[in-house]
Amino acid sequence: MNIKIPQSYTPSEKDIKNVIAPAAIENAPAYLRLGDKFVKTIFLFTYPRYLSSGWFNQIVNLPELMDISIFAHPVNTVAAMKSLRKKTSQIEAQLMEREEKGLVRDPMLETAFQDIETLRDTLQQGREKMFNVGIYITLQTDSLDELFKIEEKINALFESQLIYAKPAVFQQIEGFSSVLPLGLDKLTTWTLLNSGPASSIFPFVSTNLTSDEGILYGINRHNNTLIIFDRFSLENANSVVFAKAGAGKSFAVKLEILRSxxxxxxxxIIDPENEYERLANTVAGSFFKISLTSESTIN
Known part of the structure; x- marks a missing residue:
C-alpha cells in the first residue's frame, strides 16, 4: 500500500514576484500607474547659496504617502580640486575682462569667486568633502488630480526656500526604481555639494511617539507613524480621558483595556453603570455586584 505524505508548499521566486507585483503598470511621461495607485517621482536640482539646518524637515513630516531616497556619492578630492581650480580661473578671467572694459562690478561673480576659494581651502585642509547628491521623492495617490495637488504643495514648500524640483519626465520607471529599498540610483540626477550642506539633509527628524514597549494607542497624524506607549513605565501612570459626548471615550478605554x-x-474596573460587564464576560473575566445587600464585599 502506497501512502503519499503531503509536502509543505514552498512558493517559487516567480510566485512571490506575482504576488508582490501590481496587476498592471502604465508608464506615462510624467507619472506611473501601478494598479490602482498613481505614482510620480520628482528630484531636486537647484539649491540656494546657503542651506539652513532642518530645511528638509517640513517635507519629511508632511502627512502624505511618499517615499524619499537620498544618495550621496563621494567625489575624489583631487578631481574636485582640479575642477574648482579651473572654475576659479574662468571666473577670475571674467572679472579681469569686466575691469578692463570699465564695467560695473558684478557682485554675483565676486561672491562666486570668494565661495570657491573658501571651498578650495577647506578641501585642501581636509575639513570638507565633496559629494554628488541626488534627492528623489516619489508621491503615491489614488487619483491623478490628487497627485498634481500634492506635487504643487511640495514645490511651493521647496520654492519658498529657493530650492527647485522637477519631475523625472520620461524617466518615471528609473525614478521609481531609485526609491525602492534596493539602494540603486538609476535616475543619476545629482548636484555637487560639500559635506556641510549635504549634512543638512539629515532626514531622521520626524516626531516619533513610538516606544519599545507598550500598546498601540493610534496613529500620529503628522507622519502616519504608530503611537505605541507604556504609561506604566512613568512615575505616575494615572490618566484621564476628556472628549465631547459621542466622541468615543468608552470605546477608546475599552480598546486600551483589551490591548493591555x-x-x-x-x-x-469600578463600573457603577454596568457598562463593562459584557467586556468582562467576553475576556473570561469576573464581574461582581457590590452593594449593601450583595453577596460580594470588598475586604
Whole structure:
C-alpha cells in the first residue's frame, strides 16, 4: 500500500514576484500607474547659496504617502580640486575682462569667486568633502488630480526656500526604481555639494511617539507613524480621558483595556453603570455586584 505524505508548499521566486507585483503598470511621461495607485517621482536640482539646518524637515513630516531616497556619492578630492581650480580661473578671467572694459562690478561673480576659494581651502585642509547628491521623492495617490495637488504643495514648500524640483519626465520607471529599498540610483540626477550642506539633509527628524514597549494607542497624524506607549513605565501612570459626548471615550478605554490585557496587565474596573460587564464576560473575566445587600464585599 502506497501512502503519499503531503509536502509543505514552498512558493517559487516567480510566485512571490506575482504576488508582490501590481496587476498592471502604465508608464506615462510624467507619472506611473501601478494598479490602482498613481505614482510620480520628482528630484531636486537647484539649491540656494546657503542651506539652513532642518530645511528638509517640513517635507519629511508632511502627512502624505511618499517615499524619499537620498544618495550621496563621494567625489575624489583631487578631481574636485582640479575642477574648482579651473572654475576659479574662468571666473577670475571674467572679472579681469569686466575691469578692463570699465564695467560695473558684478557682485554675483565676486561672491562666486570668494565661495570657491573658501571651498578650495577647506578641501585642501581636509575639513570638507565633496559629494554628488541626488534627492528623489516619489508621491503615491489614488487619483491623478490628487497627485498634481500634492506635487504643487511640495514645490511651493521647496520654492519658498529657493530650492527647485522637477519631475523625472520620461524617466518615471528609473525614478521609481531609485526609491525602492534596493539602494540603486538609476535616475543619476545629482548636484555637487560639500559635506556641510549635504549634512543638512539629515532626514531622521520626524516626531516619533513610538516606544519599545507598550500598546498601540493610534496613529500620529503628522507622519502616519504608530503611537505605541507604556504609561506604566512613568512615575505616575494615572490618566484621564476628556472628549465631547459621542466622541468615543468608552470605546477608546475599552480598546486600551483589551490591548493591555493582551500584554499581561491586570485590569480592575469600578463600573457603577454596568457598562463593562459584557467586556468582562467576553475576556473570561469576573464581574461582581457590590452593594449593601450583595453577596460580594470588598475586604
Amino acid at each position: 490585557l493582551a500584554m499581561g496587565t491586570d485590569v480592575l
